[in-house]
Amino acid sequence: MSGGAGADEFGGFIEFFDGDTITDFSIEDSISVFDGDFNQLAANAEIVGNELRLDTTGDGVAEAVLILENGYTGPVRVTGGPIGGPEAVVFEIEAAGRFAAVVEEGSGVATVTVTRTGDVLSAATVDLTVSGAGLDPVEAADLTTPFGTPVQLSFAPGEEQITYEIGITGDLATEPAEDLAVTLSNPASAGAGGPRSPPPPRCVRILDDDISAACGSTARTAPRTLGGITCYRQPHDGDPEPSHHGAHQIPRPGVSGRRAGRHWEPDLPQAGQVEIAVGASTASFTIAVVPDTVAETHDDILATISTGPDWPAGN
Known part of the structure; x- marks a missing residue:
């Protein structure tokens, strides 16, 4: 045929x-x-x-x-419809967990994907709104796309997904990660099954990319507070041959509203020793994160170092 x-x-x-x-x-x-x-x-x-x-x-x-x-x-x-009657159109925001996207501020854009299932053969629309969320919410000045104002997404017959780009305004300020909520509302469909209620909002997190740059000096520096995060740079720039030890101390978070006890393993505060091996210029230590299913904003910890008794004078 x-x-x-x-x-x-x-x-x-x-x-x-x-x-x-x-x-x-x-x-x-x-x-x-x-x-x-x-x-x-x-x-x-x-x-x-x-x-x-x-x-x-x-x-x-x-x-x-x-x-x-x-x-x-x-x-x-x-033509006779599916068994059980006309299908409704169902809109969703693609997300990994509760985040639709996690991007750095310098990327300039966060992309979210809105999908529809069910009746994909009819024309359909849904409104998308971006707003601030969490303890450190995004503000209108942080974005180049509409903030707090619905934008209508139109699905043509057969179209199953639409990507929406949220423009980010970069700056040089050192600041915590910021969150925004992406909300769908006013779903509509030309199909006989109509639309279902929209899903709950999804979160987009914008990570600051200025802190690492500000802390990136190779020179020795005193502790500095950058957007609520204390940075300290103590390079191993002396004799690379001897092996040196330095203690690490992790006190409880000093930022109001940040929780510690159930987020880290072992619990905070904790202390230990980091060894810089012979010939090495760097060393690292690990803090294990305890996962959970609680919807919450980010937590902060503060890591400090102090030299051991065998650390050469002046280094």
Whole structure:
């Protein structure tokens, strides 16, 4: 069977449909299925490989399989509708956990993806709003895209996802990570199933990229507070041959609202020793994070170092 240009309806009795071939199926086309008494049937349509499978009973077994020769893999409209009635359109914001994106301020943009499932054959719209969230919320001056004002996303028939770019205004200020909420509202669909209620907001975190630059001097420095984070740079710039020891101390966070006891393993405060090996210029230590499922903002810790008794004078 061939339909030609434009919207075409391919119809037939279910028992005779099996094994038929369609040469030019497209998203504009539809399938009509009838029983032996000329009653139009509802059917669930699924494409597997080049096979268009039609299930008219809802048991997951196809009563007819048509071959699509042109490789079409998109959604299929059945004139009699799917079994169970018209589908609703369901909007979601793609996210890993509660974050739709985590980006550095200097990247200039955070990209979020809005998807829809269910009825993807009808035109649909949903509003997206960006606002500040958490203990350190993003403000309007931090963005180049609308803040607090809904932006309408329009899905064309067959379109299943839209990416939205949130423009970020970079600066040289040292500051904590900032959060914003992405909220969907006012869903609408031209389909008979209508839309479902939108999902809860998702978070986007913008990480400051100025602290590491400010702390990046190779010269020895006194402790400095940069946007609530204390930096200290003590390079191992003397004789690289002897092995030196330095104690590390991690006091409880001094920032109001930041919790410690259940977030770190072992609990804070803690102290230990870091060894800079012979010939080495750096060393590191690890603080294990205790995962949980609590929706919360970031926590801060403060790490300080002090030299051991065998540290050479002047270094």
